[in-house]
Structures are given as structure tokens and as C-alpha cells.
Amino acid sequence: MKKSKITITDISDDVLKKKGFDHKGCYGCSCNDSCCRYGCEVDKESYDLIFQNRKIIEKSIGIKLEECFEKEWSDDDEYLGNNSVDTKTFKGYCAFKLKDKKGCILFELVSKNKVSRRIIPSICRLYPLTWGNGKLTITDDREKHCNYLQKDNKSKKTVLETQMEHVKDIFHIEGKAKEIISS
Ligand code: SF4
Numbered sequence: 640m641k642k643s644k645i646t647i648t649d650i651s652d653d654v655l656k657k658k659g660f661d662h663k664g665c666y667g668c669s670c671n672d673s674c675c676r677y678g679c680e681v682d683k684e685s686y687d688l689i690f691q692n693r694k695i696i697e698k699s700i701g702i703k704l705e706e707c708f709e710k711e712w713s714d715d716d717e718y719l720g721n722n723s724v725d726t727k728t729f730k731g732y733c734a735f736k737l738k739d740k741k742g743c744i745l746f747e748l749v750s751k752n753k754v755s756r757r758i759i760p761s762i763c764r765l766y767p768l769t770w771g772n773g774k775l776t777i778t779d780d781r782e783k784h785c786n787y788l789q790k791d792n793k794s795k796k797t798v799l800e801t802q803m804e805h806v807k808d809i810f811h812i813e814g815k816a817k818e819i820i821s822s
Pocket residue numbers: 664665666668670671672673674675766782784785786787
């Protein structure tokens with residue numbers, strides 16, 4: 640059966656301590672969308688939704704969807720839809736990055752066209768959070784210009800709090816992770 644959620648049973652300490660995004664968010668940050676330079680792993684569920692919306696996406700990015708993905712699937716079932724595939728990069732950015740402006744066509748489809756938020760790969764919705772082997776963790780902070788890492792970050796929320804809406808949609812939260820989140 641295809642998973643509608645990914646199960647997590649633990650949360651690392653730094654997820655509970657590190658400051659989250661402040662009011663400036665991604666669009667107010669001078670990061671040049673550096674987190675999108677490497678492409679991303681796309682959940683099978685997101686992949687299917689991307690193909691269901693192919694006309695509008697291809698018109699925006701100017702690339703056929705078949706050219707946007709690597710050929711090999713991960714066969715890793717810790718993704719929505721039980722599998723994932725990597726995006727390709729073009730001109731130094733993920734295939735789905737908007738041309739000549741900040742942002743991503745998949746985020747834009749959710750905010751402007753009311754497409755299900757599950758069209759956005761989980762890894763992109765959760766950033767800088769990530770997961771593996773049932774544990775929610777934080778990425779390696781390699782994007783030095785990212786909003787949450789700035790010295791003037793005035794956020795009073797942790798990264799778990801700022802990403803909580805996505806955490807709750809993507810994960811089935813059990814065990815120690817459930818205790819931490821409900822405390
Ligand atoms: S997640 Fe960070 S690096 Fe990526 S667009 Fe937002 S502020 Fe920029």
C-alpha cells in the first residue's frame with residue numbers, strides 16, 4: 640500500500656534548539672535560492688502531481704518534464720508514494736526553479752493555482768529539516784546565506800515550530816517524536 644505519510648519516531652536535539660525562519664522568509668532573503676542549486680529528491684506522490692500539471696509547468700520552465708528527472712529511482716520507501724527520483728539541474732539550478740526571478744514553479748502552483756501542496760517535494764517543504772531512518776534532523780547548514788542562519792535572525796520560533804505545518808502534513812509522528820511534539 641502506498642504511504643500517505645512517512646513515519647518518524649525520533650527528533651534530533653538541534654531541531655528543537657535552532658532558530659527557524661524569521662519574518663523575511665525566503666522571498667526577503669538575499670540567498671539567490673542557493674538551496675535549489677543541486678536539485679532535489681522528488682517524492683513519487685509529488686512526481687505524479689507534477690505530471691498532472693505538466694502543461695502549466697512546461698510553459699513556465701520551458702523544459703519537457705521527461706527531461707527534468709534522472710532515470711534511476713531510489714526505491715527508498717521513506718518518501719510519500721514509497722519512492723523518489725532526483726531532479727536534473729539546468730544552468731546551475733533545479734529544473735523547477737523559476738526563470739529570472741526568485742522561487743519555484745511548484746510553490747507558485749500551490750500559492751496561485753491552489754494545487755495540492757503535495758506537489759512540492761517533501762525535502763523542499765521541510766528545508767532545513769530533513770529525515771532518515773525514522774528520525775527528523777537538520778541539514779548540514781551548507782547554505783550560509785539562508786534566512787534562518789543570518790546573524791540578525793529575530794525569530795522567536797525554533798526551526799521545528801516554523802516548519803510544523805509541513806511536519807504534520809508529511810509525517811506520521813510516533814513514539815519519542817510524538818512525546819516531544821506534544822510536550
Ligand atoms: S530555504 Fe534558505 S536558501 Fe532556500 S530560498 Fe529560502 S532562504 Fe533561500
